[in-house]
Amino acid sequence: MNFTQAILLAALLLPAAARPSDLTRTADHDYDPPTPGSYTLPAIKTAAGGHVLDAEGKSWRLADLTRGRVTVLSFIYTRCASAKACPYATGVLRDLHELSMDDPALRSNLRLVSMSFDPVHDTPSQMAAYAALAQTSKPAAEWHFLTTASREKLNPILDAYGQAVDRKQNPSDPTGPLNHTLRVFLIDRQGRIRNIYNSSTLDVRFVLSDIRTLVLQSETQGTAGVVNR
């Protein structure tokens, strides 16, 4: 059984759907999420572009997939088997995808992007298999599964986003052959990165509050600045 098959098998075991009221405290996230719109999310930097391929092998400009909607972009590789890394990040995106089925505002304002940093292994067809996670019987937020044609196409994108990736000294490491910092980016409609999550801060309730905050607030205000003076 390879990893993609394992993902698909486990996906079949998932509950049919979650509701926002189902999202509650856990030992790792032992607090209540903030009320959307009660805080600001300063702009961190512009979400970089680049040339990418979707799961059907079609070419895209990445910038076209990070503008116009609030985008949650997760850098992953499908061979990652570290429970608190890529599978966890993909799980949070799946949470959001599921939640958008019963939330028209979320569905129409949100875009999800899972982007591989392992182009040699994660070909478009591999990403298509991974994309089975996004198959639903109900309308949901759009979810793109992307890769690149080569490392040469990938590296400028990783550099611009600050996504660190290294090969492990042990390529047979059971958690996967690559070392990486878990990074999930929240990008506003204008293509500005407004939050960066890692494994500690990637709480679906935070992400949901942040998405709703960006939708609620005028995105020309509160993008940077001085507060509480």
Added chain:
Amino acid sequence: MKMINISKNLQLLGALAIAVAPLTPNPSRADETCSSPYLPRIEGQEAFIYVWTLGVEGVGDGSDKLVVVDVKPGSSNYGKVIYSHSVGGRHEAHHGGFTDDRRQLWLAGLETSKIFIYDVHSAPARPRYLKTIENFEKVTSGAIGPHGVYPLPGRVLVPCLSNGKDKSGRTALVEFSNEGDYIATHWLPTKDTAKVAGAEFADGYGYDARVLPRKNVLLTTAFTGWKNYTREFGELAKDSDAMKEFGNSMVLWNFHTRQPTKVFQVPGAPLEIRWAWGEKHNYAFTATALGSKLWLCHEDEAGEWQAKPVATIGGEGGVLPVDISISADDQRLFVSCFGDGKCRVFDVSNPHQPRVMHEKQIGRQVNMVSQSWDGKRLYFTSSLLAHWDKKGEDNEQFLRAYSWSGKELKPTFQIDFTELKLGRPHHMLFGSSKIGK
């Protein structure tokens, strides 16, 4: 209420994938115990210590510098300085920190508010200077005295000590992206701006800032402003008005929203913050430099955050406790005391009733203490501030390494920074060539 969290199910995917993968042992992970929880830990033994060192006029090139010490056991250079890089000029080198990918080391200067950024990933034994943030006051809308650099996901948090307008202790927390671009300034709350419990204690001062992620809380402490920390200490101590301008508060924040939620009255300049590491240990220690007390900030049984003094450090008159280091198992707290040059080791297995279990004379003066994740190695440096260090023979400038047996500290090596014409060693951070490999 039905409790479903799909993320948990997807975590199971990782577990499932691991189950179908070949089983090999995971490498052990180790790191200093006082770093950000967002920072990847060093695997195994630390290989290098990066020492942010103040330049001294007439000593060597007189400039602040990054000094690299080899601490690999068995190395022919063990316990020796293997590299140094001067930043040019004296900036009151103080604290530093890594970016969350541990690829960059940022070193802050308290007097000039410059931040020097190094690449420590490409060649960890010889960090490569990248650039300097020169316009700190301008881009932050008035904050000065960047005290430390605390890694957050994709960005760093820089707690400051002062402001450019009146150079008092009124200050801010500042955020920069990992690329060195300014993001935001969050001014510490004052009586006038704080709309939370304890607002009457809010003095707007800053020093340390540290996060307990699983509770979504950020805690900050309070020291003093530029016009105090750049004065000669003997002169300052005689100025009763100036001595009133020290912080007397800690602030609890909602970390995600960066909004204060409660202010505590903590008299006597609370400095370093150390959150406990245990999964259910919802508490942090700090020590007050002028009050000479150990304080506990903790969540009580009702879920309310509280702060209280839990121990006196040293005897009558105080010993200027300046740095603290908690062990990874939350059982020990090492407290370095500038006043008498001693390290006091507290048993903090009951955090509400710490007790001294060991004392060790480190030098005539001692400031920072750093500890390995396994708790077996501790390193001390001597310098507090250029204008506050002791004079004459008491002005020893060293890095001293010790082993911890569980009961006592025993010296392993020392480096005389004056003899090597390096300057005054201050903050220490651990490095390794194995990070991210």
